[in-house]
Amino acid sequence: MVMTIPTENIGSIPRPQKLVDAYLRFKRGQLDRASLEEIALEATRETIQRLEETGSPCVSDGEQSKFDGFASYCLHGATNLAPDGVEIVFSDGHSRFLPRLTRGPFRYQQGADRFLEISRKLAQVPVKQAVISPSVISLLYPQGGIENYSRGQFIKDILSEHAAEIERCLSLGAHKVQIDFTEGRLSLKLDPSGELLQGMVDLINQGLSGFTDVQRQRLGVHTCPGSDRDATHSADVDYKDLLPTLFRINVANFYIAMAHEKDPEKGLRIIKTLLRPGIRVFIGVIDPINPEVESPELVRDRVLQALRFIPLDQLGTCDDCGFSPFVDDVSTSREIAFEKIRARIIGTKMAEAVLDKS
Ligand SMILES: [Zn+2]
Numbered sequence: 576m577v578m579t580i581p582t583e584n585i586g587s588i589p590r591p592q593k594l595v596d597a598y599l600r601f602k603r604g605q606l607d608r609a610s611l612e613e614i615a616l617e618a619t620r621e622t623i624q625r626l627e628e629t630g631s632p633c634v635s636d637g638e639q640s641k642f643d644g645f646a647s648y649c650l651h652g653a654t655n656l657a658p659d660g661v662e663i664v665f666s667d668g669h670s671r672f673l674p675r676l677t678r679g680p681f682r683y684q685q686g687a688d689r690f691l692e693i694s695r696k697l698a699q700v701p702v703k704q705a706v707i708s709p710s711v712i713s714l715l716y717p718q719g720g721i722e723n724y725s726r727g728q729f730i731k732d733i734l735s736e737h738a739a740e741i742e743r744c745l746s747l748g749a750h751k752v753q754i755d756f757t758e759g760r761l762s763l764k765l766d767p768s769g770e771l772l773q774g775m776v777d778l779i780n781q782g783l784s785g786f787t788d789v790q791r792q793r794l795g796v797h798t799c800p801g802s803d804r805d806a807t808h809s810a811d812v813d814y815k816d817l818l819p820t821l822f823r824i825n826v827a828n829f830y831i832a833m834a835h836e837k838d839p840e841k842g843l844r845i846i847k848t849l850l851r852p853g854i855r856v857f858i859g860v861i862d863p864i865n866p867e868v869e870s871p872e873l874v875r876d877r878v879l880q881a882l883r884f885i886p887l888d889q890l891g892t893c894d895d896c897g898f899s900p901f902v903d904d905v906s907t908s909r910e911i912a913f914e915k916i917r918a919r920i921i922g923t924k925m926a927e928a929v930l931d932k933s
Contacts, residue, residue, distance in 0.1 A: 580878065580890055581633075582923045583751065583857060584626070584916060585797055585830060586645060586705045587897030588637030589909045594618045598642045599903075615640045616693065623697045629917040633701045633750050636694040641687075644901040645755055646707050648690075649683040649736070650674060661714045663761065667806040671901065676715045679724025681732045686740035691747050701750035705797070705897075709737040709782045710775035711758045734782045741783075745790055751828060753795045754779065757896075760800055760809040760817050772820050780825050795828030795857075796821070800835070802896040805864050805906040810835065814842045822849040829854065832895035834862035834869070834877065843884040856885055859895035860922065861915045863907060868914045874922020879929065887930065892923045 590598075597614045600606040622637035641648040650656060653674075660675035691704040712733050716726050744752045756779070762771040779796070786794065798821055801808035814836070822829065831846065833839045846856055860877040861869055874892070881890055898912040899905070 580887070580892060580923050580927055581855070581857070582631070582892040582919060583633050583703055583830070584631065584635055585753070585799075585894050585897050586635060586638050586755065587641070587899045588622050588626075588639070588912050589899040589905060589907055590639055591618050591621070591909065592905075594639060595903065595905065601642075611642075612640070615642070619690075619693060620697050623694060625913050626916065627699060629913060630920045631700065631916065633703055634694070634698050635703050635705065636690050636697075638690075638705070638897065638900075640690050640693075644671075645705065645757075645897060646711050647674065648687065649685060649707060649712070649740075652684045655679070655681075656715070660717075663801070663808055665801065665803055665806040665808050666810065667804065669804060669806065671803065673711070673714055675717050676721065676729070679721055679729065679732075681715075681729055681736075683736040683740065686736075686743060688740060688743035688747055691744050691749055695747060702748075703751040703753060704744045704749045705753045705755050706737070706740055706744065708754045708756045708758070708775070708779055708796075709733045710756065710778050712737075713775075713778060714758070730778070734778070737782045738785055741786070741794070745793060749793065751793050751795050753797050753828070753830060754826070756796050756821075756824075757799050757801050757808075757900075759798050759821055760812050763812045763816055764809050767816075769816065769820065772817070776820050776823050780823070783825055791825065792827045794826040795830055796824050796826050797830040797896075799832035799859075799896040802863050802898075803901055804904050805866070807835070807864065814845050818842075818845050818849055822851075827854050828857065828891075830857045830893050831859060833859040833881070834895045835859070835864055839877070839880065843881055847884040850885065850889060855889050855891050857891035857893040858885070860892045861894040861919045863894055863896050863898045863912070863915070866907060866911060868911060869918045869922070871918050871921035871925055874918055875925035875929065878923055878926035882926070882930075892919060894919060
């Protein structure tokens, strides 16, 4: 019997230069929204086709239409934001800023289901959809508060937008809905006591409280140390401080960056202690930060290593992160991203073949 190990990508694929240029022109007011979206649609079509050509059993739109980045697609066009919110500092010294909410009420400008609707029509195989976590959006609320719009009301508004977005993605037939929780690991740098992280996990669970166990089988959460211009924001945070709290999230799928870890065995050993029935852990076997393409043999060995700690029926493989979470991040080429994904598919199959023989 051939055993199968599910394998999925995390999210972003570097956008074609034409789309990057179009977005910059759009931001300068030199291109209208409809033309930008037409170019994004063309990039999405090509991305899905190329993902399918790698043999991926499940694809996504490669976030071609999340123009600003993985976190802010739901904010595009909002008029109640200022650009000077929370600063995220990366290991090479560069920063990204979250926006700051200037007045209420907070509403999503668009949900990720909008992208899923398009990609479902373009794909031949199952399609997954990544959505942003309510916890990163919660960071938009300013420390000093907002007149006539309490933090409590803001949180209520985020959670209802978030749950409705997931609900729509599930109704559209998403293979998986993956909550991007990159700020989970980062939160331990901002607050080493772990209180901020616990609050974030509680918030995510609160947002998911209305979903059934059957729906949760299709819900997942992704953690990584950040990946932008080949730099990370929290790779130095120890998994022993993150994973026990992260695994409290009430979903059935966990997508955990591992290929870039200094000591993957240590991470896997921690995961082993946190496994519970009914969950699957997708282990990162491809490092998007590293421009070198992994060989399928290396991927195979990483899968076999993971199997020493995670039972076969609870294991999956994935990339450590998206390849270009922000539109202007061109540190990894589109070609390399597809080659790396191909190596993940082949390497995962090679591991299955080893198991089949044994
Ligand atoms: Zn990530």
